Amino acid sequence: MTQDAEKDIIIGLECHVQLDTESKLFCGCPTTADEPNSACCEVCLGFPGSRPVLNKKALDYALKVSMALNCEINKEFFFSRKTYFYPDMSKNFQITQYEIPVGKNGYLTLSSGKKIKIERVHIEEDPAALVHESGMVMSKQTLVDYNRSGVPLVEIVTAPDMQSPQEARDFLDQLTTVLQYLGVFDEKDGTLKIDSNLSIKGNERVEVKNVTGKKGVEKALAFEAVRQKGVILKGETISRETRAFNEQTFTTRALRSKETEADYGYIFEPDLPAFELGEKYLNSIKQGLPELHDAKAKRFVQQYSLDEYTAGVLSRNSSLGGIFEEAVKSVDVGLAAKFLTRELLGILNYNNLSFEATEIKVEELVGLMQMLEKGDVSEKNAKQALIKYILEGVSPSKFIEEQGLKKDLDETGLQKAIETVLDENRPAVADFKKGEEKSLHFLVGKVMQATKGKADARDIQKKLKEKIEAE
Amino acid sequence: MPDVKIDKKLLLKVAQNARLNLSEAEVKEFLPQLKEIIKSFNKLDALGVFSEKPSFQPLPLKNVFREDKKEKCLSQKEALSNTKHKKDGYFLGPKSV
Amino acid sequence: MDATSIADFVKQVVMGKISVVQHTEQVLSEIESTNSEFNHFNLLARDLALQQAKEIDAEIKTGRHKGKLLGVPISVKDCICVKGIESRAGSKILSGYKPTFNATVIKKARSEGAIIVGKTLQDEFGFGTFSTNTGVDFPTPLNPLDKSRSCGGSSGGSAGFTALTEFTHAGLAESTGGSIACPAAFCGVVGFTPTYGRVSRYGLMDYASSLDKIGTMGKTVADASLLLEIISGHDSNDSTSLPEPVTSLDEGKGEAGLKVGIVKELFEKSDEAVRKECEKAVSEMEKLGASVKEVSLPLNSEYGVAAYYLLSMSEASTNLAKFCGMRYGLHGKLEGSFNEYFSKIRSEGFGKEAKRRILLGTFARMSGFRDAYYLRAAKTRTKLINEFKEVFKEVDVLAHPTMPVVAPKFSEIKKLSPMQNYAMDLCTVPASLAGLPHISLNAGAVKKMPVGLMLTADHLQEQKLSSAAFSLEGALK
Numbered sequence A: 001m002t003q004d005a006e007k008d009i010i011i012g013l014e015c016h017v018q019l020d021t022e023s024k025l026f027c028g029c030p031t032t033a034d035e036p037n038s039a040c041c042e043v044c045l046g047f048p049g050s051r052p053v054l055n056k057k058a059l060d061y062a063l064k065v066s067m068a069l070n071c072e073i074n075k076e077f078f079f080s081r082k083t084y085f086y087p088d089m090s091k092n093f094q095i096t097q098y099e100i101p102v103g104k105n106g107y108l109t110l111s112s113g114k115k116i117k118i119e120r121v122h123i124e125e126d127p128a129a130l131v132h133e134s135g136m137v138m139s140k141q142t143l144v145d146y147n148r149s150g151v152p153l154v155e156i157v158t159a160p161d162m163q164s165p166q167e168a169r170d171f172l173d174q175l176t177t178v179l180q181y182l183g184v185f186d187e188k189d190g191t192l193k194i195d196s197n198l199s200i201k202g203n204e205r206v207e208v209k210n211v212t213g214k215k216g217v218e219k220a221l222a223f224e225a226v227r228q229k230g231v232i233l234k235g236e237t238i239s240r241e242t243r244a245f246n247e248q249t250f251t252t253r254a255l256r257s258k259e260t261e262a263d264y265g266y267i268f269e270p271d272l273p274a275f276e277l278g279e280k281y282l283n284s285i286k287q288g289l290p291e292l293h294d295a296k297a298k299r300f301v302q303q304y305s306l307d308e309y310t311a312g313v314l315s316r317n318s319s320l321g322g323i324f325e326e327a328v329k330s331v332d333v334g335l336a337a338k339f340l341t342r343e344l345l346g347i348l349n350y351n352n353l354s355f356e357a358t359e360i361k362v363e364e365l366v367g368l369m370q371m372l373e374k375g376d377v378s379e380k381n382a383k384q385a386l387i388k389y390i391l392e393g394v395s396p397s398k399f400i401e402e403q404g405l406k407k408d409l410d411e412t413g414l415q416k417a418i419e420t421v422l423d424e425n426r427p428a429v430a431d432f433k434k435g436e437e438k439s440l441h442f443l444v445g446k447v448m449q450a451t452k453g454k455a456d457a458r459d460i461q462k463k464l465k466e467k468i469e470a471e
Numbered sequence B: 001m002p003d004v005k006i007d008k009k010l011l012l013k014v015a016q017n018a019r020l021n022l023s024e025a026e027v028k029e030f031l032p033q034l035k036e037i038i039k040s041f042n043k044l045d046a047l048g049v050f051s052e053k054p055s056f057q058p059l060p061l062k063n064v065f066r067e068d069k070k071e072k073c074l075s076q077k078e079a080l081s082n083t084k085h086k087k088d089g090y091f092l093g094p095k096s097v
Numbered sequence C: 001m002d003a004t005s006i007a008d009f010v011k012q013v014v015m016g017k018i019s020v021v022q023h024t025e026q027v028l029s030e031i032e033s034t035n036s037e038f039n040h041f042n043l044l045a046r047d048l049a050l051q052q053a054k055e056i057d058a059e060i061k062t063g064r065h066k067g068k069l070l071g072v073p074i075s076v077k078d079c080i081c082v083k084g085i086e087s088r089a090g091s092k093i094l095s096g097y098k099p100t101f102n103a104t105v106i107k108k109a110r111s112e113g114a115i116i117v118g119k120t121l122q123d124e125f126g127f128g129t130f131s132t133n134t135g136v137d138f139p140t141p142l143n144p145l146d147k148s149r150s151c152g153g154s155s156g157g158s159a160g161f162t163a164l165t166e167f168t169h170a171g172l173a174e175s176t177g178g179s180i181a182c183p184a185a186f187c188g189v190v191g192f193t194p195t196y197g198r199v200s201r202y203g204l205m206d207y208a209s210s211l212d213k214i215g216t217m218g219k220t221v222a223d224a225s226l227l228l229e230i231i232s233g234h235d236s237n238d239s240t241s242l243p244e245p246v247t248s249l250d251e252g253k254g255e256a257g258l259k260v261g262i263v264k265e266l267f268e269k270s271d272e273a274v275r276k277e278c279e280k281a282v283s284e285m286e287k288l289g290a291s292v293k294e295v296s297l298p299l300n301s302e303y304g305v306a307a308y309y310l311l312s313m314s315e316a317s318t319n320l321a322k323f324c325g326m327r328y329g330l331h332g333k334l335e336g337s338f339n340e341y342f343s344k345i346r347s348e349g350f351g352k353e354a355k356r357r358i359l360l361g362t363f364a365r366m367s368g369f370r371d372a373y374y375l376r377a378a379k380t381r382t383k384l385i386n387e388f389k390e391v392f393k394e395v396d397v398l399a400h401p402t403m404p405v406v407a408p409k410f411s412e413i414k415k416l417s418p419m420q421n422y423a424m425d426l427c428t429v430p431a432s433l434a435g436l437p438h439i440s441l442n443a444g445a446v447k448k449m450p451v452g453l454m455l456t457a458d459h460l461q462e463q464k465l466s467s468a469a470f471s472l473e474g475a476l477k
């Protein structure tokens, strides 16, 4: 896709974020369970006679999200009933916010610096989970698990401000970073469901419903952009419709046309009171907001003279930023930044691990960086210890001790090792003298082996060269 | 009041929205009744309420919460005790498309 | 046959003069023998009642008895959930539904030693004024004073049985737009409807959530008041439950110094014979020391019915969406798409009036009509509430006929169009829209058919009502 073509694409997102609470939005049922329909009560099953009572924490979290996304807060709001019939809706209406959401008119800044307008942030309940034994179309019946029914969500609705699937993906990355900072969303167990709409300028817009995860959205939008452009190219018109995304084939298919869209017939939710938030309460939420990644990155640049890129990487994850600030109390800023952004994140990415999935302790990391700084351990062995620590939880200091990896090699020891290697590999020495650089790398490797990696490669290389040239 | 034409087409649209199948006899019976009732509702037009705040409840009720605490829920057996349509701990519903 | 007040009955139970098991057996057999004739109950909770009775007898033997309703038979309107007892709100669509939990009012009554004897007949989900809109396959309850006439509705079975039985008894009833006061008036008993939110709705199967109130039915003001006091109070399971502490509904100071407002329009719109009986009752209040003046509620009497029906139907059509043959109640063969299956069950399970109200309610909140109907009604409600608030600056209690007529014959009811039928609620819907507490008590009779006088007070002033009604009841005897 060319840059020009992308200017025609208009994308808006509705992100449904599961709030990380203990209990559901309107009842005391847990938000996690092992067996189907084992975390339900009369409220979330929609039994007649049951009533909702709002989970205070869910409201606190929705306010935090609204404030972090620079929204205006509606001090007075209420809930509405959105009535539509579907097997996953225990009451055949969803309690949500319609006229007045908790937050409105905010924005989120992309990594490019572009601001995406947030139209609204509102609270609503999740429907149940449907299981289609032989696929959605083929199954004659639907299995329903109401454990999800009533789980608290915030829905974040953007303006149609994004112009490519990549930009939408960046929005979602920035958003999850904010949510992670706020501690309101559990990226490991919580769900992120997105309805996205995409249109090609001057054409009808198409909604892709219910896509799970950031990658899925990017794929779905990429497919839609190509599909819609294809339709236009063929001289056909795009119809206003809702489509579903297939997570196996990365394609979308038509679900329903605009005409068959339900009329939700919103009314005020009469089983809940109105809400009126006081200044004191709102201030307490505001004061509880952490420093967010944008602000933190700016501060890192100023305070630690880091380059913008490194500061950005270090602040993307609140734990990483925290470890960095703890480390620089005792080790060099450059070393800490490099160690965390290259080594630590490298290992996590390579093993497809999230920060939250590991049990990394700050003290262990700082200890390892200190050893590195003092020259007690080589970079190679430090990395080895870090891998062992992240994947198996083995303490780095213990690992280095037990494996004898401490850099206790003195100058004579290294010289001795070099001499032995040169003696044993005369053909390689000859090759190097003929100008084959590769042979030098081979010899460095041999010395590394002989010294159990305790010496640094660059040092060895330098000494080898001197020695050979002196021959 | 909007200029509403209460006819069979509208009645059937409303019925579909409410998931009710109306028989011919029901349409014939309901249509004049609904016309009469909606006409009487139009009476409210005479009362100027444009700037009035709506009352969704009779008394002003505000800010009722519960703490985020797990409470005892129903067992799977109890949850499913009122339905004939169940399988392997799941509720069984009709085809969802 | 005891026919004593609840308080006296409980005293005798405590003294061991009455065996609760024996007494309960007698009440159950009376219900069985009269029910085939009058249809006041649609379910007899025989096993549950006797089990409760045994427990109470055992408690009395060991001296650990407690409770203000010890051994008192209490009937429960079908729309109130009783754990393990089929509860259908008078609708076929709830066939076989046995709640997994007790309504808060059931818990409260039982903890005072009440015996739940069964579920009383009602208009389906409360959709009616005469208990003639009962669900598919349900019978219609008959007025014990004249079987060719209605008990009133929607708490028809509750009022009918309260009037019929010779035993000590009180009923848990429910009102959305007058469904306690109306049948109480038609059957000549006392119906007490509290302030909206005074009694928890937890476990009440909804008609319209912003209007529904659980209240009581009794032979006397004292009985109805006692039961109401017991079931009142804050409940954390109901977000609309009021936090205010419950005032005790004792005999109080009666009419002394009470300022009574006669609602001009509601007298004018009632049948002359009914009006006369109510005027006589009001003059009794005056004799007892009340000062009486005429007041006017022009907006409520003009717009109350339209605003009430719009709001109640809008809410009802969402409350009734949940019934679709999946999780409880009426089931069918699972076939077709979800739309086909849901529509089939709903068309089969709902009666005619339920369908009518679902249609009207769905219409009133559909896009394009919502602002003109649903929202306009909600705004009108503000004006109507304010009108009451103004009047209550001048008077303590409002008085007017509960119903503009005496209990009509079924043959007369048949001739009414649905709209004419709704218009019969003109006296009870204003207080209902405003969530005001009201009591209906017998003021007299027209050709042997009882006439009800309705007294309404400001929010949370149940005590005033109870005390005024108690004195008036004594004077009228």
Ligand SMILES: [Mg+2]
Binding pocket: A096, A124, A155
């Ligand atoms: Mg939503």
Ligand SMILES: [Zn+2]
Binding pocket: A024, A027, A028, A029, A039, A040, A041, A042, A043, A044, A045, A150, B073
């Ligand atoms: Zn629950």
